Amino acid sequence: xxxxxxxxxxxxxxxxxxxxxxxxxxxxxxxxxxxxxxxxxxxxxxxxxxxxxxxxxxxxxxxxxxxxxxxxxxxxxxxxxxxxxxxxxxxxxxxxxxxxxxxxxxxxxxxxxxxxxxxxxxxxxxxxxxxxxxxxxxxxxxxxxxxxxxxxxxxxxxxxxxxxxxxxxxxxxxxxxxxxxxxxxxxxxxxxx
Numbered sequence: 001x002x003x004x005x006x007x008x009x010x011x012x013x014x015x016x017x018x019x020x021x022x023x024x025x026x027x028x029x030x031x032x033x034x035x036x037x038x039x040x041x042x043x044x045x046x047x048x049x050x051x052x053x054x055x056x057x058x059x060x061x062x063x064x065x066x067x068x069x070x071x072x073x074x075x076x077x078x079x080x081x082x083x084x085x086x087x088x089x090x091x092x093x094x095x096x097x098x099x100x101x102x103x104x105x106x107x108x109x110x111x112x113x114x115x116x117x118x119x120x121x122x123x124x125x126x127x128x129x130x131x132x133x134x135x136x137x138x139x140x141x142x143x144x145x146x147x148x149x150x151x152x153x154x155x156x157x158x159x160x161x162x163x164x165x166x167x168x169x170x171x172x173x174x175x176x177x178x179x180x181x182x183x184x185x186x187x188x189x190x191x192x193x
Contacts, residue, residue: 010025083127107131128140
């Protein structure tokens, strides 16, 4: 089932007319994965390489997780399926949001094809909006601060973009309380990293 869903997703052109380049869906999955990472959408560098989180944001996320690249890309433990599979482009130097057609088309299908999932990291507000809906708090900070309310299924996180450095500075509780809990939850999910 997963190979069929993956092949269909790789061939997807639903939003091609809205993209700055030809569609290049970027995701990484394995049928035994226990952790799912749902980010926003690939940036330009990820679009070019075809490797999810292969950019400074990915470096920051791996630092939060205290995880080496080899473990992060180990599909026997981790699946990576963003809310938007293709690079949506930029406006004024900022990446556009994921295409709205994408998450409803692909997230349920990938989840159904990943039967061993135990935990899903919701990285950024678009992933949180799709999965948490009305359960989200008024702000990203409030949602992330209330991470325990979404466990054991979900763990909401801010996006590790350089654009969020001010957010991280203004919310020191994230590094003090959330990152240790994140590392513990991920370790419990996939084993020692």
